[in-house]
Amino acid sequence: MIPISRIESLWVDRRSGESIDLGGDFCLVCGAEPPLYHERMCEQCTRIRATIAKVPQHIQYFQCANCYLYDVGGRWVEMSFEDLQEELLNRNLQVDESASGLVTKISAEVIDDRNTVLHLEFTASIHGLQFEEQHVVTLRRSNGVCLTCTRRAGNYYVATVQLRSSGRRLSEEELNELRASLDDVIAGMTPDPMFFISSESEVQGGYDVILGSKGLARAWSRKLLRKWGGQCKETNSVVGHRDGADITRLTILYRRPGYNIGDVVRWSDILWRVGGWTGDGAVLSRIERIERCGASWRDMEKATVLCPLTEQLEVEMVAQDSSAGEFLNPETWTPITVRLPYDHTGSSTIRVAKVEGEWVALPNLGIDSRDE
Ligand SMILES: [Zn+2]
Ligand SMILES: [Zn+2]
Structure with missing residues (x-):
């Protein structure tokens, strides 16, 4: 022209x-x-x-043959076929820049398993003239395998988290709560197809979970440390090669301490409650008077749990004066007198623990009023 x-x-x-x-x-x-x-x-x-839009005759797209995700511009995403049609048109149509008030009508005609014909009707105004156009485009599906399915199929995984405890067996209940925290972590993160659990199993002394993402494994280990204290040890190893690059596996060994926040422990011949975690150990809160100290994980190996949080009781007192309180022993219904905790504010209930046959009233910790 x-x-x-x-x-x-x-x-x-x-x-x-x-x-x-x-x-x-x-x-x-x-x-x-x-x-x-x-x-x-x-x-x-x-x-x-002038034409409203230039439309190709065919548009090819890929769908994972295994999980049915669509490849949209190099990313595997979950969407309806209707949304995919729109997405493909947006990416493949060249609409005249001077067209305004564009209205598109799409009707899809499924030809067979692979081919879908879209009948397109456009109306728009160009240079002050109303245009109407009809186009036909065939969408062609090709089978692909998304990244996640490729890795799953090849039993390819990148991170193992080993749940253990120091010097003891984890109880069924402990394992369950540790494992459940992984679901919370996944739920709280932006969804990613690599956030899958490749396999998991109970092993001697603990539990192993194999994950598709190192990031997820690390996020989970941070959560474990925050909530239950203990230590994590990371190991990276090369397990193979693919396309000229090393495939590395991350192993995180998590050791849960033998005690929990709130437990009554004896350490250095003194009774304490475990008050919280620092990166290097536990924060201890003395039972008989206001005193806090930090103990390293190594120090704490010498600590003995005398009454775990789960065995402590909230009891209603039948009498109290300025220094002592009386409650009924829930096992025998006989009155027991205990020294009131130093932080007692006159309320009618106290928390008590049975420590080597003796009842002891406990000062309050943050964990006592938390549901978590
Ligand atoms: Zn003319
Ligand atoms: Zn897939």
């Missing part, structure tokens, strides 16, 4: 440099009378040169 600017100059050239008097406006292409629209062309010439 000859650009409009050239046409104007042709008119001039042919008349040996003299521009003629054209006597008012006319279509620069065919000479027709006004009204003129785009670049001084009549309606017919404008229409011939």
Whole structure:
């Protein structure tokens, strides 16, 4: 097509440099009378040169043959087939920049398992003229395998988290709560197809979980440390090669301490409650008076749990004075007198623990009023 600017100059050239008097406006292409629209062309010439959208005959797309995710611009995503159609059209149609008020109607005709024909109807306004167009495009599905399924199929995994305890067996209940915290971690993170559990099993002395993502494994280990204290040890090893790159496996060994926040322990011949965790050990809160101290994990190996949080009781007192309180032993219903805890504020209930046959009233810890 000859650009409009050239046409104007042709008119001039042919008349040996003299521009003629054209006597008012006319279509620069065919000479027709006004009204003129785009670049001084009549309606017919404008229409011939404009289309709302250029549509390819075929659009190919990939779908994971295993989990049915679609590949959209290099990412595997879950979406409905209707949404995919729109997405593919957005990516493959060239819509005229001067089109405004575009309305698209799509009707899909499924030809077979692989082919779907889309009938498209466009209406839009271009250069002040209303356009209507119909197009047909065939969507062609190809089978693919998404990244997640590739890795699963190859039994490919990247991180193992080993749940253990120091110097004892983890109880069924402890294992359950540790394992359940992984689901909380996954639920709290932005979804990622690599956040899958490849396998998990009970093993001698603990539990192993194999995950598809190192990031997930680390996030979980941070949660374990925050909630139950203890230590994590990370090991990286090369387990193979693929496409010229090392495949590394991360192993995180988590050791849960033999005690929990709130437990009554004896350490250095003194009774304490475990008050919380630092990175290097536990924070201890003395039972008989206000005193807090930090004990390293190594120090704490010498601590003995005398009454875990789960065996402590909240009891209603039947009598109290400024220093002592009396409650009924829930086992025998005989009255027991205990020294009130140093932080007692006069409430009618106290928390008590049976420590080597003796009842002891406990000062309050944050954990006592928490549901967690
Ligand atoms: Zn014309
Ligand atoms: Zn898949």
